[in-house]
Amino acid sequence: MKSQRTRSQEKIFHLLKSLNRAISAQELYAELYQRQEYLGLATVYRALDALKLEGSVQVRTLSSGESLYSLIQQDQHHLTCIHCGQSIAFTECPVHDLEDKLEQSHGFKVYFHTLEFFGLCDRCQPDESNSTPKMENE
Ligand SMILES: [Zn+2]
Ligand SMILES: [Zn+2]
Incomplete structure (x- = not known):
């Protein structure tokens, strides 16, 4: 109501x-x-x-x-960098089928979902080629 x-x-x-x-x-x-x-x-x-x-x-x-x-x-899907905080939205929905299944198995009407992945963006990832491996026994 x-x-x-x-x-x-x-x-x-x-x-x-x-x-x-x-x-x-x-x-x-x-x-x-x-x-x-x-x-x-x-x-x-x-x-x-x-x-x-x-x-x-x-x-x-x-x-x-x-x-x-x-x-x-609108569904919302984002990749969020925990280092610089930038959020990249993406439109393709990886859980659309799951949503249909859940609606059927639970008799639940889904209105929307949000999906957020956390990690490091390409700028914040350590550069593999530059990092010198640490010596264990020195
Ligand atoms: Zn970042
Ligand atoms: Zn979605």
Whole structure:
């Protein structure tokens, strides 16, 4: 059962839908401003919170502490470097079949999933050719 949305929640919901990408609250605020929708930043945050609780919006927090908001219908897949914090999104879904199987075996309606792999990006990996092997007995 959905509670009534406020007008600002509706505006933000439709903007997220038309943008079709993850966006920070600050960016959303700027986008709204460009469209002559002068909502305060606090209102934007409140509306995003309400949409999140309603199950319409998902939040992903980057290692920089920035939160990105998007509508829940998109699956998210990322490779995240634990060293520099960069996040690489990829679109191919390795678990689509699993999702179908889970829906059938558990009678569960899956709305979305997130998949995040952690490790080192190519720039942060130690250069194998340069590393000198340590001597065990010296
Ligand atoms: Zn890195
Ligand atoms: Zn997927």
